[in-house]
Amino acid sequence: MRFNIIKEMGNSRGRVGVIETPHGNIETPAFIVVGTKATVKALTVEQVKDLGAQALLANTYHLYLQPGDDLIKKAGYIQKFSNWDIPSFTDSGGFQAFSLGIALNKKVGKVSDKIEKMDMVDIAGSETSGDLVKIDEEGITFKSIIDGSSHRFTPERSIEIQHNIGADIIFAFDECTSPHASYEYQREAMNRTHRWAKRSLEYHKSKEASKKQALFGIVQGGRHKDLREESARTIGMMDFDGFGIGGSFDKQDIYSAVGWVNDILPKGKPRHLLGIGEPADLFGGIENGIDTFDCVTPTRIARNGSLYTRDGKINITNSKYSDDFEKIDSECGCYTCSHYTRAYISHLFRAKEMLAATLSSIHNLYFIVNLVKEIRQSMLEGKFDEFKNSFLKRYTHLT
Amino acid sequence: MRFNIIKEMGNSRGRVGVIETPHGNIETPAFIVVGTKATVKALTVEQVKDLGAQALLANTYHLYLQPGDDLIKKAGYIQKFSNWDIPSFTDSGGFQAFSLGIALNKKVGKVSDKIEKMDMVDIAGSETSGDLVKIDEEGITFKSIIDGSSHRFTPERSIEIQHNIGADIIFAFDECTSPHASYEYQREAMNRTHRWAKRSLEYHKSKEASKKQALFGIVQGGRHKDLREESARTIGMMDFDGFGIGGSFDKQDIYSAVGWVNDILPKGKPRHLLGIGEPADLFGGIENGIDTFDCVTPTRIARNGSLYTRDGKINITNSKYSDDFEKIDSECGCYTCSHYTRAYISHLFRAKEMLAATLSSIHNLYFIVNLVKEIRQSMLEGKFDEFKNSFLKRYTHLT
Numbered sequence: 001m002r003f004n005i006i007k008e009m010g011n012s013r014g015r016v017g018v019i020e021t022p023h024g025n026i027e028t029p030a031f032i033v034v035g036t037k038a039t040v041k042a043l044t045v046e047q048v049k050d051l052g053a054q055a056l057l058a059n060t061y062h063l064y065l066q067p068g069d070d071l072i073k074k075a076g077y078i079q080k081f082s083n084w085d086i087p088s089f090t091d092s093g094g095f096q097a098f099s100l101g102i103a104l105n106k107k108v109g110k111v112s113d114k115i116e117k118m119d120m121v122d123i124a125g126s127e128t129s130g131d132l133v134k135i136d137e138e139g140i141t142f143k144s145i146i147d148g149s150s151h152r153f154t155p156e157r158s159i160e161i162q163h164n165i166g167a168d169i170i171f172a173f174d175e176c177t178s179p180h181a182s183y184e185y186q187r188e189a190m191n192r193t194h195r196w197a198k199r200s201l202e203y204h205k206s207k208e209a210s211k212k213q214a215l216f217g218i219v220q221g222g223r224h225k226d227l228r229e230e231s232a233r234t235i236g237m238m239d240f241d242g243f244g245i246g247g248s249f250d251k252q253d254i255y256s257a258v259g260w261v262n263d264i265l266p267k268g269k270p271r272h273l274l275g276i277g278e279p280a281d282l283f284g285g286i287e288n289g290i291d292t293f294d295c296v297t298p299t300r301i302a303r304n305g306s307l308y309t310r311d312g313k314i315n316i317t318n319s320k321y322s323d324d325f326e327k328i329d330s331e332c333g334c335y336t337c338s339h340y341t342r343a344y345i346s347h348l349f350r351a352k353e354m355l356a357a358t359l360s361s362i363h364n365l366y367f368i369v370n371l372v373k374e375i376r377q378s379m380l381e382g383k384f385d386e387f388k389n390s391f392l393k394r395y396t397h398l399t
Numbered sequence: 400m401r402f403n404i405i406k407e408m409g410n411s412r413g414r415v416g417v418i419e420t421p422h423g424n425i426e427t428p429a430f431i432v433v434g435t436k437a438t439v440k441a442l443t444v445e446q447v448k449d450l451g452a453q454a455l456l457a458n459t460y461h462l463y464l465q466p467g468d469d470l471i472k473k474a475g476y477i478q479k480f481s482n483w484d485i486p487s488f489t490d491s492g493g494f495q496a497f498s499l500g501i502a503l504n505k506k507v508g509k510v511s512d513k514i515e516k517m518d519m520v521d522i523a524g525s526e527t528s529g530d531l532v533k534i535d536e537e538g539i540t541f542k543s544i545i546d547g548s549s550h551r552f553t554p555e556r557s558i559e560i561q562h563n564i565g566a567d568i569i570f571a572f573d574e575c576t577s578p579h580a581s582y583e584y585q586r587e588a589m590n591r592t593h594r595w596a597k598r599s600l601e602y603h604k605s606k607e608a609s610k611k612q613a614l615f616g617i618v619q620g621g622r623h624k625d626l627r628e629e630s631a632r633t634i635g636m637m638d639f640d641g642f643g644i645g646g647s648f649d650k651q652d653i654y655s656a657v658g659w660v661n662d663i664l665p666k667g668k669p670r671h672l673l674g675i676g677e678p679a680d681l682f683g684g685i686e687n688g689i690d691t692f693d694c695v696t697p698t699r700i701a702r703n704g705s706l707y708t709r710d711g712k713i714n715i716t717n718s719k720y721s722d723d724f725e726k727i728d729s730e731c732g733c734y735t736c737s738h739y740t741r742a743y744i745s746h747l748f749r750a751k752e753m754l755a756a757t758l759s760s761i762h763n764l765y766f767i768v769n770l771v772k773e774i775r776q777s778m779l780e781g782k783f784d785e786f787k788n789s790f791l792k793r794y795t796h797l798t
Contacts, residue, residue, distance in 0.1 A: 322466065348438060
């Protein structure tokens, strides 16, 4: 993997670049589309590529449990197993092992995509996670969300699984804490994450896979400036190919934490903001030095009928759209908006047709993926602030 | 609409032709893909066209109830509403009004695609349909499967609804009886169907829509030779653009009934066999003079993991396929078989991913649509019997 910065913005931390991977280039800033279980829900890979996606991210936790990383390796890695012939990422599995274990304990839900990557804001963190997630110095023990069976991730095991899956960019094993955890716990978890980062890196470097897969270290530290800076210094000094910024944030804390971290991380390596992807967050992340994002939000809300427009989100299941023969978004050039009306998509939701999820996901992903492309273009033209202000003014007008 | 017969088989009732419609040609024999609620479940129209489909059939009953035929007309008919820019059919709505009303009465199921066109063999027919479906000389009164509300179809209303939907080929309103109904009831229902056919035709001819939409009359008469022949004579003499052969059959009765009917129907008009589409039925129907078929079976069984291969059907959810890295069917050229393995599709079903339904539906529809195209080619080359024997010998070997 190589990363080239093409342009740095003068008045912010933002930069424009290109990540080169064995399966193609990613022009950054870029939104990485999430395909949790080796499929973007309701879409073929061709549909994902057609809407402009440059790369995909799968979840290690889910693929480890089902169908198993050994099987994916045997199939010829994620590229052959799931026809993903573009750049790909896997996360470390840590986030889901914590959050889904806790969700299971709290009886939040059964096996459901609703909790594939849930909001951790209301979860007290590993301090109170009960007996379904146990953390020790070596790793974590958790129960499967599928059948309740017991499993264990260590930094070495996480990297081994990610080698078996074979994505171009993989992440060090980390502990993602709740934003409501105490300062003391955040520090303790951060220090553990640093030790796990070192072990992840050592294991990775000792294997052949490190020649074709890039490993990103993850910066933690919650909302605390001193912890974030310490984490950025510690992780930033390690020989990672790039960095992830992790953590469950209260909205207002994101940009400041990202800024503190990116002022310290080495400039020449790419930075990925994990699990964030609403329009306002994209602008905020990019001007604070983020190169790539991933987030399930565009597809998840699409399946519930919540669709992006330049004038804010609309819920297509609202009865007023049932005889609305306009496009979802009059300015959108996606496949869905080129061929279907709000009335038709509204009908599909009412009729509980799967095509509702397909057409809505195509639209929302196109909207977000291409919004980031437009942001990139505005940066190249030196018009970032102008574009940001005009976009957000209109987008937030109605919401 | 025009129908040209290109070739007649010497030793059977089979023929090769072309139906010309305002939205394109259908090379016959052809399998018409069913999109019940103005969408082929889990597929975009582009995916349906890419797999080789020449035409689509929507269900009048479902579209009348949701989103309503007025809305579809307002959208610019089915072509614009659902992006169906190829030839299309609608059925008359009679079949579903009977069978789904009875299903509702028997509490067979809730609103579910499982009963969108259910097998009527186990249903006693309108004789015992209780108070949810009432037949009189003018039409039928039935309760909605969506909310139990009361509705009424007459021949005139069925045609009006089909005019509003705007498919290229529409069907006269008929009564579809159970194969277990008595001879006396079959005769009574057949005679009513004939009177309804006349009324359907008169209403149709009195409207502008008849200039662009073709109306097919439906032959009924159950499994009785005298009734089928009488129905074919009566319907065949009316000024329809083509014919449908209706009825719920016990398997062994289909081909004989089709043969009796097609010996009487005028040769120069197309004949559609309603709701039939398993491989063996296609050969049997075609050699008995059928030009077009429609059936939900390929997509319905696909969503349950039952997939066609040249060696018979397999169920991909069987555990033995979870590490099988072959195509579904080694000889298949469909999108699914070109890009994915049995192991991947098996994973998608286990993970309850919507892409399972999409990839499986593409495969099964490709299999059936292209099987009919191969049959057509074999007829053009004078090799129908050879192809039929070799195909069925292998296909039925394992089932």
